[in-house]
Amino acid sequence: MSRENPQTQVFMINLKIRRFDPDENRSWIQKYTLEASRIMRFVDLLRKINDEQDPTLAWVSSCEHGQCGTCSMKVNGKPLLACELLVENAIYYFRTDTFYIEPLNVAPVIRDLIVDFTKAYDRVDQVKPYIIKPVLPRSEGDEFPITPQELERYVNATRCINCFCCAAACISSHETFLGPNAMLNSIVRVMDPREQEKEQRLKILYGYQGVCRCHSSRACSFVCPKEIDVAHFIALAKEGRITKLKS
Amino acid sequence: MNKRLRIDSTLECDLLIIGSGGAGLRCAVEVLESRPQSRIIAITKGLHPQKSHTSTAQGGLAAVDPKDPADKIIYHMFDTWKGSDCTADQNVVRKICQAAWEQILWLENRGMHFSRDQTGKLSKRTFGGHTLNFGESSAYRAVFEADRTGKGIMDTCWGESLKRNISFINQAIAVELLFKDDQCVGCIVFKQKEGEFIRILSRATVLATGGSGQVYKVTTNCRQNTGDGLALILQAGLPVMDPEAVQFHPTGIVGPGILASETLRSVGGILRNKDMDAFMEHYAPKMKELAPRDLVSRAIASEIRNGKGILNPDHNVEHIWIDLRHLSDAVHEKQIPEVTGFFRKYLNLDPKEELCPVHPSNHYQMGGIPTNVFGEVQDSTQKTVFGLYAVGECASASFHGFNRLGTNSILELITMGKFAGDRILAYLKDTPEKFPEAEGDISVARFSRYLESRGGDNIGQIRDEMRTLMTESVGIFRTDEGISKAIDVLKILRHRADHTALSAKSLRMNQELVQHWELDNLLAVSMVIAQAALYRRESRGAHFREDFPERKDEFNYHTLISMEQFGTVEFGSRDIDMSIYNEGGQFYDKFDVIERKY
Numbered sequence: 001m002s003r004e005n006p007q008t009q010v011f012m013i014n015l016k017i018r019r020f021d022p023d024e025n026r027s028w029i030q031k032y033t034l035e036a037s038r039i040m041r042f043v044d045l046l047r048k049i050n051d052e053q054d055p056t057l058a059w060v061s062s063c064e065h066g067q068c069g070t071c072s073m074k075v076n077g078k079p080l081l082a083c084e085l086l087v088e089n090a091i092y093y094f095r096t097d098t099f100y101i102e103p104l105n106v107a108p109v110i111r112d113l114i115v116d117f118t119k120a121y122d123r124v125d126q127v128k129p130y131i132i133k134p135v136l137p138r139s140e141g142d143e144f145p146i147t148p149q150e151l152e153r154y155v156n157a158t159r160c161i162n163c164f165c166c167a168a169a170c171i172s173s174h175e176t177f178l179g180p181n182a183m184l185n186s187i188v189r190v191m192d193p194r195e196q197e198k199e200q201r202l203k204i205l206y207g208y209q210g211v212c213r214c215h216s217s218r219a220c221s222f223v224c225p226k227e228i229d230v231a232h233f234i235a236l237a238k239e240g241r242i243t244k245l246k247s
Numbered sequence: 248m249n250k251r252l253r254i255d256s257t258l259e260c261d262l263l264i265i266g267s268g269g270a271g272l273r274c275a276v277e278v279l280e281s282r283p284q285s286r287i288i289a290i291t292k293g294l295h296p297q298k299s300h301t302s303t304a305q306g307g308l309a310a311v312d313p314k315d316p317a318d319k320i321i322y323h324m325f326d327t328w329k330g331s332d333c334t335a336d337q338n339v340v341r342k343i344c345q346a347a348w349e350q351i352l353w354l355e356n357r358g359m360h361f362s363r364d365q366t367g368k369l370s371k372r373t374f375g376g377h378t379l380n381f382g383e384s385s386a387y388r389a390v391f392e393a394d395r396t397g398k399g400i401m402d403t404c405w406g407e408s409l410k411r412n413i414s415f416i417n418q419a420i421a422v423e424l425l426f427k428d429d430q431c432v433g434c435i436v437f438k439q440k441e442g443e444f445i446r447i448l449s450r451a452t453v454l455a456t457g458g459s460g461q462v463y464k465v466t467t468n469c470r471q472n473t474g475d476g477l478a479l480i481l482q483a484g485l486p487v488m489d490p491e492a493v494q495f496h497p498t499g500i501v502g503p504g505i506l507a508s509e510t511l512r513s514v515g516g517i518l519r520n521k522d523m524d525a526f527m528e529h530y531a532p533k534m535k536e537l538a539p540r541d542l543v544s545r546a547i548a549s550e551i552r553n554g555k556g557i558l559n560p561d562h563n564v565e566h567i568w569i570d571l572r573h574l575s576d577a578v579h580e581k582q583i584p585e586v587t588g589f590f591r592k593y594l595n596l597d598p599k600e601e602l603c604p605v606h607p608s609n610h611y612q613m614g615g616i617p618t619n620v621f622g623e624v625q626d627s628t629q630k631t632v633f634g635l636y637a638v639g640e641c642a643s644a645s646f647h648g649f650n651r652l653g654t655n656s657i658l659e660l661i662t663m664g665k666f667a668g669d670r671i672l673a674y675l676k677d678t679p680e681k682f683p684e685a686e687g688d689i690s691v692a693r694f695s696r697y698l699e700s701r702g703g704d705n706i707g708q709i710r711d712e713m714r715t716l717m718t719e720s721v722g723i724f725r726t727d728e729g730i731s732k733a734i735d736v737l738k739i740l741r742h743r744a745d746h747t748a749l750s751a752k753s754l755r756m757n758q759e760l761v762q763h764w765e766l767d768n769l770l771a772v773s774m775v776i777a778q779a780a781l782y783r784r785e786s787r788g789a790h791f792r793e794d795f796p797e798r799k800d801e802f803n804y805h806t807l808i809s810m811e812q813f814g815t816v817e818f819g820s821r822d823i824d825m826s827i828y829n830e831g832g833q834f835y836d837k838f839d840v841i842e843r844k845y
């Protein structure tokens with residue numbers, strides 16, 4: 001087999017990875033240097049390190065095409081999905097071939113790049129990401145009609161995959177704020193005409209850990225890999241513009 | 248035995264769900280809605296249930312709307328039967344197709360964000376193989392949530408489970424099923440975060456661990472799909488059904504294998520080889536690019552094999568091109584923006600200006616753990632194993648036979664999940680609330696072995712060699728010679744895996760340790776796929792034997808295969824249910840063993 005594709009370009013990449021060993025409660029930065037072709041993704045780089053240099057480096061992914069939000073991490077400070085970052089784009093975007101990789105600061109680190117997502121999700125669970133009390137369909141065996149126009153108002157908020165990139169970027173404190181993605185999960189159900197239980201919902205949304213904690217910095221919208229304008233939905237909530245569409 | 252390893256504690260529950268994807272959680276919610284006091288534990292190998300593979304299903308969910316004047320349930324049944332290459336079980340096909348619309352409404356009433364038409368009702372679209380009037384024209388039968396249908400199911404089933412206080416244990420893997428007097432009484436679970444083994448005793452246990460795509464080098468499947476459920480069943484001495492029925496999607500994006508949907512070809516995309524020849528006209532002069540999945544996959548693989556492929560140096564895989572350059576801007580922008588977005592994002596190329604590299608990608612496992620129409624697991628004599636159920640992609644009832652139609656899988660999750668839930672409710676009512684003790688020491692011994700073994704090999708490298716081997720020898724094209732050789736090499740790989748030392752001996756979040764365990768599962772699943780493929784000396788659906796290219800009536804049955812020891816297999820068979828045909832009702836002749844021609 002011949003290598004005839006002229007576009008191929010190989011880079012030497014330095015990854016400085018923040019590591020953590022729970023057995024010794026020790027944290028350090030480890031540098032790996034590896035050869036990478038231009039369209040390798042960062043998940044491929046991590047796998048290459050495991051296969052060729054260091055099988056102990058712990059990280060996690062699942063679908064590896066930006067649909068599940070498992071491989072989120074910070075690269076040179078920016079929270080992103082490692083499966084969506086290509087080597088040549090990273091070099092172009094960050095203007096360097098050295099990358100500092102660290103876990104998201106949204107929950108305790110379990111090992112290396114793996115954080116305790118169960119704990120991170122506790123904040124989403126608190127906003128009750130389901131219909132608490134559904135409106136009954138008009139008749140048995142029917143769907144509840146929702147026009148495309150009505151759906152359009154909140155459909156973008158339903159696209160959230162809980163990757164927690166926005167939560168990692170958010171400048172508001174994790175102690176007091178449930179976080180931008182938790183807010184989105186809540187806002188969806190306030191806007192969904194099938195939810196009858198609005199009172200409980202509004203109490204959480206406008207409560208002590210709710211939208212009042214947001215400083216409107218828009219960092220969340222800036223980093224969202226799904227390009228959801230999170231801050232826009234939070235702003236709508238602050239202005240009280242998320243209740244039912246007037247017909 | 249390594250003295251550090253022991254089972255730390257025991258939990259008890261009414262129902263244990265192994266695998267918190269769409270199928271597992273749909274089942275759990277069914278039980279909780281009728282019996283809210285049930286204690287249910289659901290475990291997932293991933294970071295969280297929402298990260299399960301179900302979240303990635305794109306296209307849609309097939310169901311005949313009773314209010315649709317054109318479509319009929321019998322047509323859906325026929326399409327499924329024909330698509331399966333006459334190897335699906337007709338009792339299962341009937342039950343699922345009949346229950347489909349009710350399950351769509353179940354999801355809609357619980358908040359799934361289906362796409363809507365102008366009147367506010369659920370939108371529907373066409374999908375390959377789904378027809379009106381027994382193949383006459385395309386049916387609008389797939390409901391969908393934009394290109395995120397699986398995510399809609401996952402979010403809804405997870406939300407409903409959360410609402411009903413299910414106990415989730417994330418990053419936990421089922422490593423051994425527990426039995427007492429032929430009854431399944433639970434499972435040993437390894438909690439990765441804590442590095443602990445626990446015993447979960449349960450009155451009923453559901454396997455819902457999803458697919459096994461990681462057996463192959465290029466796959467649309469997620470990283471967790473290592474065929475654990477099948478391996479657990481084999482470890483317990485129980486059989487797996489039709490493992491040789493593995494579907495390949497013709498157009499996976501080169502490298503990652505991400506699914507580039509059929510839409511690209513239906514809007515006019517042309518497949519081209521190294522010499523820019525539009526080769527499909529040599530394989531399917533009439534249907535060309537629009538021929539069925541298995542045919543197109545074989546055509547692409549033939550081109551590559553005949554030296555007409557192009558080597559992608561970035562990923563070191565050979566591929567062919569899909570040409571979308573001639574399509575109008577309107578088509579690019581309105582009809583295929585999501586899929587072409589993948590090419591932009593993962594290959595940094597512009598499909599309007601450049602050729603896009605694609606390659607067949609492993610996609611779906613039709614076979615699995617044999618169950619009856621209620622999701623109850625069967626042994627090799629087709630007796631049900633008390634207390635054990637299997638649903639979703641890891642199970643085979645069999646709704647798909649030897650070839651699955653698009654949109655039928657996520658339909659299977661929500662229907663079979665419900666049926667199993669109903670059955671479990673009855674089982675919980677009828678059986679006394681007691682928890683027979685069972686020891687379970689296979690898994691602890693296995694993990695001890697991993698920790699103690701010595702040698703210089705690398706788990707990742709062995710896995711890559713296995714995946715390449717399975718792709719080349721037990722993939723799209725299969726021959727006696729190739730498969731036999733693969734079986735020998737699998738034995739060598741297994742031997743090498745046994746002699747591979749771990750770099751770190753910690754139990755906490757030691758991914759190398761878990762990957763060693765997964766590799767053993769992948770090798771076991773690969774071995775039964777290869778053995779069953781060797782045994783079936785015919786071609787049927789996705790199983791294509793170059794040396795036996797025709798379907799043969801003498802093979803009109805489901806393969807059952809068990810493996811007590813690695814490499815030593817035992818075969819059995821299960822009849823294909825032909826109840827619709829045998830009942831002789833209206834249209835019964837459509838459900839005979841017919842030719843699969845499109």
Ligand SMILES: Cc1cc2nc3c(=O)[nH]c(=O)nc-3n(C[C@H](O)[C@H](O)[C@H](O)COP(=O)(O)OP(=O)(O)OC[C@H]3O[C@@H](n4cnc5c(N)ncnc54)[C@H](O)[C@@H]3O)c2cc1C
Binds near residue numbers: 299308467468506656
């Ligand atoms: C890209 C893509 C697109 C698709 N599109 C469609 C479509 O449009 N329509 C359609 O019908 N089908 C589609 N499919 C197929 C469909 O998505 C899958 O068959 C289906 O989602 C499988 O669901 P499941 O619940 O059986 O398993 P999964 O969703 O895979 O869940 C399995 C669960 O088991 C857990 N698990 C695995 N092993 C263990 C273990 N040892 N211990 C504990 N937990 C474990 C996993 O972590 C996960 O939680 C698509 C598939 C792919 C790859």
Ligand code: SF4
Binds near residue numbers: 214234
């Ligand atoms: S806009 Fe609000 S929610 Fe978004 S990052 Fe800023 S403070 Fe956080």
Ligand code: SF4
Binds near residue numbers: 161163224226
């Ligand atoms: S809003 Fe965007 S960044 Fe935040 S969790 Fe959801 S998908 Fe991720």
